[in-house]
Amino acid sequence: MARLHLTFACGDYDRTRALEEGTVRPDGIDLTYLRLPVEETFFRMMRHQEFEVAEMSLSSYVVSLRADPSPFVALPVFTSRMFRHGSLYCNTAAGISSPEDLRGKVVGTPEYQLTACVWMRGILGDQYGVPFDSVSHVTGGQESTGRIEKATVDLPDSVRISRAPEGRTLSAMLADGEIDALCTPRIPGPFAARDPRVRRVFPDVVASEKEYYAATGIFPIMHVVVVRRDVYDRHPWAAQSLYKALLRAKDEAYANLYDTSALRFMLPWLTPQLEEARTLLGDDYWSYGLKDNHKTLATFLRYHHEQGLSERLWTPEELFAPESTEAAVI
Template sequence: MADLRLTMSCWDYDRTRALMDGSVKPDGIELTCLSLSVEETFFRMLRYREFDVSEMSLSSYTVSLFKEERPFIAIPFFPSRFFRHSSIYVNADSGIHEPKDLVGKRVGCPEYQMTAPVWIRGVLSDEYGVPVESVTYHTGGEEEPNRSEKLKLDLPDRIKVEPIAAGKTLSAMLRDGEIDALYTARKPSSYTGPNGPVRRLFEDYVPVERDYYARTGIFPMMHIVAIRREVYERNRWIAQSLYKALVSSQAKTYHDLQQTAALKTMLPWAVAHLEDTEAHMGKDFWPNGFEKNEDTLNVFLRYSYEQGLSKRLLDARELFAPETLEAFVI
């Protein structure tokens, strides 16, 4: 029987590269891979469902579960993770010197439902006493104007979200003091260093993020891998096949990072960085699978609910194809 032909869109990560270049092949699947930017992949999948499988914003996927047709189903592989303390930027003249100073301020975020700001708002609430409803959020393009939410939102009245004016960008507005802070995924062009008009709230962010991980065990996932539900329902075996292949691809990256005869990355102290990371986070510092990530996912789902994005508090098991919930050795 011929392999099932599927299309998959994902950014060109080291941990997915073996799947993208064909050196790892999912069982029973002939996979056509497209290496597109995350913004393009998300837009095309969420709006038009152009791919059979794609990388997807964890937050957007969670919001999609409340749509009547529930168009996607996920597998517990996380191509993108990021500590986001470094992603809070403030205007140098805003009077914001510590997290509690954000209360009552004007805060930009490209999209309210975007995963990075969901984590940032949750961490600021849990760790620093900055309630989600204590600021006004301004949404729009960070560097290019006229960005809108990819998914229609129905937020409670206590959450104040206002689109910025046509032609404006959040990066420029932050530099010019039209907003006080920015929660984002990409570093804004108006940030030119700690002595410029825009600075990070946590300039020395690595110790802050390490302390956060040491206390909570949370390494925030940003993206998951989602399958169009009708594709999955016709061939439910593909969830396991894709998951196994993705984990095998990441295993090759773990192996590559261990090499000392020659560096496979262009970071001069990559070996030292790896050893330091393993000392703080263990050998499997980028874990996949349901069991290892259940607690972190439930924290994110609580944030989604508290921030008005989820209509009820989901359990992490509800996110994934049931075939992928049980751990097995590859």
């Protein structure tokens, strides 16, 4: 029987490299792996559904569930996870000495529905008394002008939101004090250039993120893997094949990361940092599947709904192909 040929658009990750290189192959499937920047993958998949399988923003995927039928089916594979306290920047003259000072401020974000920003708005509300509707939001391009929401969002009136002025980028507005703060997955240009007008809101990011994990047990999920609905409907077995292969690829990356014969990445203390992560977060700190990630997913879905991005509160069980969350018991 001929193997199923699928195109998989995804970032450049150690946890998916075995699929790109072909050392791990999904049962019955040949993959064409397209290594693309996440913004390009998300935009092309959300707007044009160009790929059969793709990495996708968790927030964008949940937004897509508004359609009936929804255009994608997700697998509980989390290609990106990241604590996002370090994604919050401020102008040094904005009078922000602690996260609590963000109340009443003007905060930029490239897109309101970005997963990283959904997480940080939720964390600010839960942990620091800064509800999402206590700030004014400005959207637009971070380093170049013209960025738009990749997914249509219909927000409640309680969300005060506006577009950046024509010809202005969020990075420039932050440095010039036209916005007080910026929540963004990517490091803004002025901060990377060590502009003294811009700093992080959390001065000790690592300490803040460790405190957050100790208090909540949550390692935020950023991205999932989705299968286009028409592909899933024709080949439902592919969900389990892809899930198992992605799981094997991740386990291979774990093993390679702990190989001390030579450093795979240019981090001098990579090994002790890995050992510390395992001590703090557990051996399978980058877990896939529904069981170990139920609380994290439920928390995100609550934030998504509270912030006006979901018409109803979804449950984690509703997000994923059942073939990828259930397995035969031997």
